[in-house]
Amino acid sequence: MNESRSIRVIIADDQELVRAGFAMVIGSQPDMEVVGQAPDGAQAVALAESLHPDVVLMDVRMPSMDGIEATSRITSLSAAPGDAADSASLAADAINAFVDWLYNPQTPN
Secondary structure: OOOOOOEEEEEEOOOHHHHHHHHHHHHOOOOEEEEEEEOOHHHHHHHHHHHOOOEEEEOOOOOOOOHHHHHHHHHHHOOOOOHHHHHHHHHHHHHHHHHHHHHOOOOOO
């Protein structure tokens, strides 16, 4: 990755305090920047369409449009044929890894 380019992030959550907390943590990283925040899935889709982020941190339960539907729409914005399946596979792998970590936390040595 080019060192001068930061990872562009959109945060989507209906709770303003949660968005602010994530924004503070992400903004403190030298290689990341929050380029947009959305209180619901519909606005997250609109932001992703206009800002072209590298990452969207998405809540699942939100008004107007939930995070699952919003994620589906965002991944289809610029997906070439076959990319949607790849994105779904990556998402499933990430979810499985998180669940595995959640239920099997590693203890420090």
